[in-house]
Amino acid sequence: MEGEKGRPSIQSVKRNTLSKQVIEHILQLLINGQLKPGDKLPSEMELMEQLEVSRPVLREAMSSLETMGVITRKTREGTFFNNKIGSKPFSVMLALSMDNLPAIIEARMILELGLVTTAAEKITDEELAKLKETIDRIAESKDNNYGEWDKEFHRIIAYSADNPVVEGMIDALLIAHSKTDSLITYRERDLTVEYHSAIYEALAKRDPHEAFSQMYRHLRYVREKILKTHSPE
Template sequence: MFNSISSKKVYEQIIEQIQERILNGELKKGDKLPSERELSEQMKVSRTSIREAIRVLETMGVIESKQGEGNFICTNIEKSLIEPLSMIFKLNDGTWQNVLELREVLELQTVKIAATRATEKECMELKSIINEMKKEAGSTYNNKAIVLLDQKFHNKLAAISKNYLIESLFITASKLFEGFIEDAREKIISTHWSEEALFEKHNAIYEAIKEKNPERAYEKMKEHMDIIRKSYTK
């Protein structure tokens, strides 16, 4: 399964071989790796090098170790990308405009795809989220709850796209979006836009998806993004 290795940086080549087998489909989410002894014999390297490679892959979020069971390909690799993206954003002095542009790139096309693929059940789930948002409206103490529901609505759109790359990008960017959505909502309400208008935009997006109208869904999402942009530029 694996090739022998002869190099000064042995653990790096071990990592490369495991990554290559993930990329070519030989190793999939949840697959168990051979034991350290088996990997050592197959690659003709020391078990110390194998352990070092495993530790690095664990840190990267590619492998998860289960006590008494062994090492497995992580079933939730996407979450391991969240913190690096947040750090990149902070270290580069990221702005609201960076986040908004990322949201526009992702969401304007995602909502069009969602409108063509949404099932009746998924539409009902979207409507349920909007109804929950309305229940929480009107109380300053519930701002956090509405932010989480807002994020849930947009994450649901990504899930409805049934494109795992789009959904993974949403999960990866979720921490950036979470803080941005809370800040954006406060700015929207502090301007001439009301909470009702904000919910109306979400409902309009839902209606377009329910009607399976991708162009209208795009138009309504664009209006939603425009409100956010205008609120930030005031």
């Protein structure tokens, strides 16, 4: 159903307006077929009026959608649903679940545990060398500022699985990694190096069972650490 002048209709957000509600309403345009991948969204002013929300709330929601790869904001052109979002349903599901921390962590674990076992059979010597470099960079980092190298470690493993069918899942995995990483209140460089080194050694031996075991050991610790300081609502 469309509103006046052919505009997509959006139900206004009632009660206390939250960024999450705005995200859900914007995604409904895509889910219900009112807009398609690549289509331009209504302007910021139109969305504010239709959803009855303030500019800060709307911009927070749009920033989240952009981070998750759902939309692209182009200077002087407007905001668009990404062309490939239709082939990446995991990004949409992630956007709808961003406030469900346990679910986000579980999703990351499910994806990474599957990918690391496949990676153990397919990772190249070049990729192993890059993986080792990330561990060295973390070990050499100052002030425990190694978040990007941590993410790169997991990215290399994910893509070394070399499966085009799960590319959309990998995008979601990296977004989930960024989400969980942002919630870590203190870093333990030496422990990270220990966990990553154990995973690396399992991959270097081409041992999928050991790779699974070491990745689970690492992610279980991350899960407990995050949930200890961020209790779910």
